[in-house]
Amino acid sequence: MSTPAEEHTPGPASPDGTAARARGLTKAYGSGETAVIALDSVDVDVVRGRFTAVMGPSGSGKSTLMHCLAGLDTVSAGQVWLGDTEITGLKDRELTRLRRDRVGFMFQSFNLIPTLNARENITLPMDIAGRKPDEAWLDRVIDTLGLRDRLKHRPAQLSGGQQQRVACARALASRPELIFADEPTGNLDSRAGLEVLGFLRDAVDQLGQTVVMVTHDPGAAAHSDLVLFLADGRIVDATHRPTAESVLERMKRFDVVRGATVPDGAVPPGAS
Numbered sequence: 001m002s003t004p005a006e007e008h009t010p011g012p013a014s015p016d017g018t019a020a021r022a023r024g025l026t027k028a029y030g031s032g033e034t035a036v037i038a039l040d041s042v043d044v045d046v047v048r049g050r051f052t053a054v055m056g057p058s059g060s061g062k063s064t065l066m067h068c069l070a071g072l073d074t075v076s077a078g079q080v081w082l083g084d085t086e087i088t089g090l091k092d093r094e095l096t097r098l099r100r101d102r103v104g105f106m107f108q109s110f111n112l113i114p115t116l117n118a119r120e121n122i123t124l125p126m127d128i129a130g131r132k133p134d135e136a137w138l139d140r141v142i143d144t145l146g147l148r149d150r151l152k153h154r155p156a157q158l159s160g161g162q163q164q165r166v167a168c169a170r171a172l173a174s175r176p177e178l179i180f181a182d183e184p185t186g187n188l189d190s191r192a193g194l195e196v197l198g199f200l201r202d203a204v205d206q207l208g209q210t211v212v213m214v215t216h217d218p219g220a221a222a223h224s225d226l227v228l229f230l231a232d233g234r235i236v237d238a239t240h241r242p243t244a245e246s247v248l249e250r251m252k253r254f255d256v257v258r259g260a261t262v263p264d265g266a267v268p269p270g271a272s
């Protein structure tokens, strides 16, 4: 399971099975009196082959954490590794190549190209990189996602859920070490959302992928193996094998902790 790191242990090597890790990850926007500390010395391990959800109130730093772990944003302090590669300090070109080769992304807006059909959209990142898809892997992804009979369709000829499945297949196509999904069900009705969550789950269980998903939805988080809770730029708690009820319960307790009145004993275990 992925867990918030037990203690701050700066240093290079990532332990086996860690798809991404951060130590002392700090991100500040702006400077001086107007500075916003979006991430405040976060330690986190994302273990391979697991589905991790990141939750927390609006502005708690979820997207910033994802962007910093994915090398989409620079950090103010601390270190981030993707696998064994420390990405903090990499030059832009190296970072772009590493992202392209080792990370898959799914966003709320599917970002599909309207003039390309489903298959062309799925292989586009590899086409741009001049890489040939592994056809056996691609077949597995397409079948797992149930897209076989939709490959010739353009995005406008697909439902929202099908479009998100194409976006999911695109993220999986190059067999990345890590997939980041930012509110992947945000624009979908509940049935299509459930479908996409099921496919992300299958990607982990059947294809051995690693997924990190940012979500506001306890029902979506319940599909993960582990939920990390962020508040004010810190990881304040984690729930293993979550259910929608346990996540909701945990969120309510944060509201108590964040509110002015904190009853004795109400601080969640592990919260700092």
Ligand SMILES: Nc1ncnc2c1ncn2[C@@H]1O[C@H](COP(=O)(O)OP(=O)(O)OP(=O)(O)O)[C@@H](O)[C@H]1O
Residues within 6 Å of the ligand: 029, 030, 036, 037, 038, 056, 057, 058, 059, 060, 061, 062, 063, 064, 065
């Ligand atoms: N480019 C930016 N410039 C200045 N402040 C920023 C920038 N991006 C994010 N922030 C601030 O950093 C903090 C964390 O933002 P972030 O988007 O990571 O939160 P979030 O938990 O993903 O929020 P939401 O759930 O609303 O998407 C917020 O206070 C936000 O206002």
